[in-house]
Amino acid sequence: MKPHYTYFLLFFSQLLFPFLAASYHDYADALSKSILFFEGQRSGYLPADQRLTWRGNSGLGDGWAATAAPKDLTGGYYDAGDNVKFNFPMAFTATMLAWSVVEFGECMPPAERRNALVAIRWATDYLLKAVSDPNRIFVQVGDPIVDHNCWERPEDMDTIRTVYSVDAPNPASDVAGEIAAALAASSMAFRSSDPGYAETLLRTSTRVFEFADSYRGAYSDNSNIRNGVCPFYCDFDGYQDELLWGAAWLRRASQDKSYLNYLQDNGKTLGADDNINEFGWDNKHAGLNVLVSKEVMENSIYSLQSYRASADSFMCTLIPESTSYHIEFTPGGLIYRPGGSNLQHAMTISFLLLVYANYLEKSSQTINCGDVSISPSMLRRIAQKQVNYILGENPKGMSYMVGYSNVYPKRIHHRGSSVPSVRDHPSFVACKEGSVYFNSSDPNPNVLVGAVVGGPGEDDEYEDDRVDFRKSEPTTYINAPFVGVLAYFVANPNVI
Template sequence: MTTMKWSLLFSCSLVQPLTLLALLFVLITTSHLVVSYSSHDYNDALTKSILFFEGQRSGHLPSNQRLTWRGDSAVFDGSTAGVDLSGGYYDAGDNVKFGFPLAFTTTMLAWSVIEFGDSMPSGELLNAAAALRWATDYLLKTVSLPGKIFVQVGDPIKDHNCWERPEDMDTARTVYMVSEEKPGSDIAGETAAALAAASMVFRSLDNEYSVTLLQNAVRVFKFADDYKGAYSDDAGVRAGVCPFYCDFDGYQDELLWGAAWLRRASQDASFLTYIQDNGKTLGADDNINEFGWDNKHAGLNVLVSKEFLEAQEYSLESYKASADSFMCTLVPESSTSHIQYTPGGLIYKPGGSNMQHVTSIAFLLLTYANYLEKTSQIVNCGSISVGPTSLRLQAKKQGITL
């Protein structure tokens, strides 16, 4: 891809949520799947995708910071609430740390390394792990006080009205939190998912840290399940997170998503039981064909399908059926296809932030293709059968269009 095209892509991403870059990173880690279709330099794209996260870092920067034009910023975040909330990532081109999409970004970074890390150059794999740890170190701080989760730092209205470097920031660093009295099952469930997924990445890199992540994931998930509610239902939190990252789709999917990641990371039977017993109550059968920071249904179905396919856990068959149904909607030849494509073949969904949909869907296509191939399975889409090769082809088209 030409320098100009990459420049345009990354300048656009600055006004997108940080999740877009995580999902772009996920797509590019599968560059070995598109080499024969394109002469684009996907290794360079991978390097730049991970490097972008260093440009978004908040807090005290490490000595090995590669983007040296960035300096320390927001080092006293959380002081007004009596807690250290320095670190983490700024969202897009502003200086706010929005916890809900940041946690989802963390989950996706971890999932990408889990599924495709073996295809990455060793140096970039370590850079990816460093990017992941910068997020999880911050998330651990947000859940450090019992009965509370700090969900955001920064007043978005004041911040968005003042365009300035984070190093020069003089806008309010307002802290928002949820608690037992003001629950936030959505952000707690996503944070649990992020910590659990990341624990799998660090198992071979830093086992002690991996254990810490998983222990905190279990604790945070219990909080999410014991005190149910959407974080943006509270008036105080809503004033800070809406309309930017309100919970529009409910917290139920995050509970299942968190449980699914805890099951995969820990292999604890209690989380399998949770998914089995609570699936219908929490909307697992709704078969909503969405995947992003606010709606985890399609990703949940793909993730849980792995255990059905590989471990033959037949109680999870409905998740596989829902994952199949979602895949069929993405295949133009299928009678149930309802995804729009641009003339060039890019997935198109009316509304803003289209690239989030493109990259998240491409990731699910590639991941599900791997699960199917490993178990010699296909997807039946009415009159046609779709195998791993077809799903990868759909994802490749998105990579080439990018």
Template sequence: CSTAPRRRSSSPTRTGAPTATTWISEPAAAPSTATSTDTRQDELLWGAAWLRRASGDDTFREYIQNNGKTLGAEDSINEFGWDNKHAGLNVLISKEFIEGEALSMQSYKESADSFICTLIPESSSPHIQYTPGGMIYKPGGSNMQHVTSISFLLLTYAKYLTKSSHTVNCGDISVGPDTLRLQAKKQIDYLLGDNPMKMSYMVGYGDRYPQRIHHRGSSLPSIKDHPERMACKDGTPYYDSSSPNPNPLVGAIVGGPGEDDAYGDDRADYRKSEPTTYINAPLVGVLAYFVGNPNPGHIRH
């Protein structure tokens, strides 16, 4: 029994994942028109790519080569997150092609380049939506997951390009690694306060940040302030309250504003006010990079 009403259904789960010792010999899944939420196709390729990276075993690369098309590797899905690994898969696999170790993986490099071009507003290629204030935006809620995960991919691909002196051909312009780093920095600057709302979307950072996040532990009083037992529905008044959360969840990043850059700081609007691990996780690597490289236009090699 919850202490406050939940305004959405639980996320779908994936079942039937193969074991570590047997999955590589499993027949490829049949093509599906279902969304990635209902399949594990991208997960099989993503797992094979990381096992190849960790072990150097050619068996995993052969699995990708033999099953990639069937498992949707050629799908043009410009997204990277907990439920769709396609863009990350292309960036990860393209490393071997860029370094000249796997020329047979050229199609993954081409897909990675295509993804990168969608992130460059100056490119003649069709690109993803940006808000008027400059934030990457995709419909569906918890938008900061796209900001943090795509920023991570931009920095990763910039690293690969730098080591190989490669660039990305985006129609009438050539995009180098410095452009990718600057694009990532713009997104993180937006997240931390350089936006039309002049608000940091990380709790506890800056002078203005979300006060009413959609998080049970943050919105309920602490046991020190409320030692009495709370019954099943006793949390509802705190959920409905317009007061700031009594327990700030410092460091948490909320879903963030919508396509108009507006953020109402409303606890009930979970699509904007709920923090998640899949928003925070990619940002750890991004912030670590910028701590070591505060000026992305002049990177130490």
């Protein structure tokens, strides 16, 4: 069936039979694929049960070649289509995967919940290595300038694997705060299945947060770090939100009152009320406010009311009937923010909509947006429209998840996917030798199942071209919140 016919039928079914649209998609299949994607991003020794078999071992010397103090930094994830391990977005990915399990794990089929925990652990095992030295945080492995000048499989990497670290008293509050959040959130995800591992994660999180809070500042302000992380994952929005974010997760994971006091005492000085309309790897404000609002709504801790007010305000910006509505949508209905890789915004916002709806419903509350009262179901409807758009209900009639449906991006900006695998092409492919595959108009030979690309622009247009990395490159921090969003709709497909 041609894409425009598919779109016409979907539009027609939504017009006449609104409940059909909600059940049209196989959310369980999409969830399974979304989790599978993380296996394609693995660095290190791959296990015997690796399902994306076109991938092989890579980055096996990471950390060992460090001149001062060799360190095992194997493992973890490549964050996108390159071969660098950026710990800042990797830690955010782990936090969001863990939050997905914490909030929506009961919605997942048992097998997929286990797979989600495996995906989390691949990140947290690495992050535990990155913070295992006293008063030192490893923040990155790989020189991005050198890496980005090559187009080669991770299995063939011959580029320099520079190790970037921050030693006290130099600051790394943003990375350390996010790692603390990731480990605390993950401790909750593992609490029932592996309590010993959960305890290790929580204990380490406490120590890493102390580092973040004691030596305040952005990691990219360190002269020995800046050229390696900027402009890629430089701290653009300040480190203060990560301190509050880390404290909020430690409070939730430990129930320790000291973190509650931290949130109360530092909210204004660390800018909890600033930039409330953003949530992503660099700006945690909207997510922070939603997370802390649980304390207000379910535990009646009104000293944190300002966080709840900010969360309500953020939700009101998403509601067309609200006087404070100002979020942009594409003509096809996708949440849009300038800057490229737009689906990361649609996914993180959708995740927050569903989490907040759950908090509201559990406490029997609504949101007042001026004269309009907003129910949990209204928030869920907005989220589901975003999910359905990504899965194919859009003007292009295309799924923006690789491997889902018959029409999806086949020329994604991803080295491992676009260069023939070591199984099919055992010969070494050097740095510049991969350029022929980058410049080819052929579909990628290896299907990175479950990858969600950056997505269309403000006009809903998308060209399947790996050269346009802003639209065609997948990232782990797009997929991580998508896991939670899809899990919710697996159990609740008929919201619309």
